[in-house]
């Protein structure tokens with residue numbers, strides 16, 4: 390088990406937001422947290438990423454207690470947070486520039502930047518960004534920006550990634566294409582991913598498992614294992630199985 394979240398509870402003042410939330414993420418799995426707006430999804434992600442301490446419970450990464458320790462788990466925020474005055478390559482290489490790798494010793498900053506750029510550039514083709522290395526974020530389409538942001542997240546830590554509504558800003562057609570792209574790239578890079586969405590279809594299309602977060606305070610109301618999704622399997626979206634998953638989710642989310 391890569392990631393274990395154990396009985397996490399959190400209140401802000403006298404408002405309890407999360408109540409004993411537990412979940413797991415296995416190696417290479419794509420797991421989604423589905424919940425209505427304001428239910429506490431981002432609060433849960435802040436806790437998992439170590440940016441926020443829970444009142445109770447803990448977060449384990451590969452068995453190590455990482456509660457309240459940021460920097461271990463990649464976290465892609467809803468906004469892609471690209472620096473507008475830096476090239477796409479430098480934006481993507483940023484985590485490699487600022488994160489000292491173990492055993493690296495003392496090296497000149499320019500050498501670290503060069504190595505980081507080389508490492509990041511090696512993934513540009515796979516992420517559909519070839520030829521855009523020297524462009525600026527404003528020159529990319531929405532889908533490309535998201536792919537660049539995903540690559541940056543992957544380069545920060547290839548172990549576990551948290552993605553907060555990664556495709557919500559995209560139009561329906563681009564979103565559909567990104568879903569297929571995401572599933573096929575995951576077949577290659579096997580990044581264990583926990584993502585947030587309030588889009589039911591997206592949850593079913595992308596996830597191996599779905600946790601439904603709901604109620605006040607929020608608890609895990611259901612856990613659904615999705616079988617049948619495959620990269621490029623457009624017919625899955627119109628299959629009876631897909632509708633069954635949707636029906637089950639609709640029992641909780643209206």
Ligand SMILES: Nc1ncnc2c1ncn2[C@@H]1O[C@H](COP(=O)(O)OP(=O)(O)OP(=O)(O)O)[C@@H](O)[C@H]1O
Nearest residue numbers: 401402406424425426427428429430431432433587
């Ligand atoms: N720092 C804070 N101080 C006080 N209340 C907070 C704080 N952070 C979040 N909350 C409250 O906790 C609840 C859950 O917020 P959160 O942002 O986690 O929800 P969400 O499910 O991510 O929402 P959305 O889908 O709209 O992003 C909300 O009622 C919010 O007002």
